[in-house]
Amino acid sequence: MASRRGFLRATLAGAAVAGATPLIARAVTEEEIEAAEREQAELERLAQEEQTLLAAAQAREGALQQQLAVIDRQRFAAVERLRDVNRQLETVELEVFDINASIANLNRALARETDNLGARVRSLYKAGRTSMLETVLSSSSFSEALDRATSLERALAQDLEEIDALRRSRQTVHLRTADLAARLQQMDELRQQAATIESELQRRSQEQQDLIFGVQQEQTSLDANVDAFQAEAAVVGNRILVLRDIRQRELAQLERILALQQAQEQARELARQVAATQGTSVAGVYTWPLWGLITTEFGGCTFGQCPHIGIDIAEDMLAPVVAANDGIVLVADYVVPGNRQASYGMIVVIAHNQNEETLYAHLDDWTSPPPVSPGQFVSRGQVIGYVGLTGWTTGPHLHFEYRVNGVANNPRNVLV
Known part of the structure; x- marks a missing residue:
């Protein structure tokens, strides 16, 4: 038996001397596979943590987007309100312009009527009562004289009424002007308030956009981390498959060698039995x-x-x-x-x-x-x-x- 083992060893040794590769170039242990599996599990855990953080960041972005939508709606409403106030201001300013033009026209008419009345009063004053008496006496009849006197009084009264009407109109216009001035001031205050609100909402909107951008940057980084961890875990997973395949091949080869050794032992025993019966x-x-x-x-x-x-x-x-x-x-x-x-x-x-x-x-x-x-x-x-x-x-x-x-x-x- 020793000689046959020596023959097998000599055969394998001759193969090694001739440059043959060893039976097992590198043994893969279960510990190495388990270490790779632990590494893969750790990478998957890290990837899961990053995914959790990514989900939280996405939720934060959703909340910020909702807040931004509310702020934008408020800002758009404020802008529309500001436009409405500006339109009202333009309307009031046009009314003020028209009233100022009316006041100017009334002032000119009042000046003309006042001038006419003054001229008439001065004319009557210069003429004196004698002129009035002469006017009456120069009439062909008492009735004509009375008509002339009545006409003069009526003309004078009409001038006074026109002047009084002009004064009342001017007073009404002045009151309207004061009311419009108050409205202008109120509108201007509303415009300033609307502009302030719109500016504040614009600032808040920009802040929200900055926050959203920051969260999106965070998501990009987290997403890259997830991809990196998953890719590395996949690489380790492939390595585990290779290691397991090598390990299975090694175990199969060891089983094959053991089976071969067992068969050789059985063959040698049979050879001894044959030699014992047939001789050398x-x-x-x-x-x-x-x-x-x-x-x-x-x-x-x-x-x-x-x-x-x-x-x-x-x-x-x-x-x-x-x-x-x-x-x-x-x-x-x-x-x-x-x-x-x-x-x-x-x-x-x-x-x-x-x-x-x-x-x-x-x-x-x-x-x-x-x-x-x-x-x-x-x-x-x-x-x-x-x-x-x-x-x-x-x-x-x-x-x-x-x-x-x-x-x-x-x-x-x-x-x-």
């Missing part, structure tokens, strides 16, 4: 596994090894390779599990008794993989694989080894 093989009972062109003999130098520890036999792709002797299959897999390009590539190892084993390398793995499995009994001449191009090779060929107690021997010593 002797030189000259091994058959050639493949008939073809010998390209490298045992002990020579080749690309990957010097000295060469087997015989290389060139042949066409998928040429059948047979077991050199009866035995139990120990290995039917890549020399480095999962790596078809490493070292010997696809191999089959057969234990023929407690001491002797043979190896068949560079077998095909796609079109016609080995039709045998570990623990299987094979007979001499039974097909155990096909010529391929796996591992390090410059062309289709079989690398054949014969080992005794784990040490490579020249296969020609036993081949017939």
